[in-house]
Amino acid sequence: MELIISLIAGALGGNLAGGVMKNLSLGTLGNSLVGILGGGLGSTILSALLGGAAPDAAAAAGGMDVGAIISSVASGGVGGGVLLAIIGVIRNAMGK
Numbered sequence: 573m574e575l576i577i578s579l580i581a582g583a584l585g586g587n588l589a590g591g592v593m594k595n596l597s598l599g600t601l602g603n604s605l606v607g608i609l610g611g612g613l614g615s616t617i618l619s620a621l622l623g624g625a626a627p628d629a630a631a632a633a634g635g636m637d638v639g640a641i642i643s644s645v646a647s648g649g650v651g652g653g654v655l656l657a658i659i660g661v662i663r664n665a666m667g668k
Contacts, residue, residue: 573636574644575615581648582611589653596660606659607652614651615644 586607590597597603622643 574640575612577641577644578611578615578648578651579608580611581645582609582614582652583607585649585652586610586656588649589656590660593657593660595664596657598656598660598663603656606656610652610655611648612651613655614647614649617651618643618647 583604584607586603586605587600589607590600590603598606
């Protein structure tokens with residue numbers, strides 16, 4: 573469930589970043605796809621850094637706590653925005 577939340581947040585983060593940085597935008601579909609990828613990567617990286625291999629009691633019981641949801645939204649949104657910025661800069665550099 574956390575991965576799905578991260579992917580959705582990544583799509584939103586990618587579109588938000590594309591809206592704020594118009595020169596790096598890849599269009600709605602491109603922003604969404606890059607955001608989804610970035611959301612998944614961001615969530616995976618954050619989970620590895622914070623020791624996601626040891627789930628807490630709520631996750632082990634099949635439930636999710638508020639902290640896990642907020643962490644998934646934050647890591648997915650930031651990951652989607654960052655990856656969009658990176659790919660946008662690379663695309664602009666190759667176009668010159």
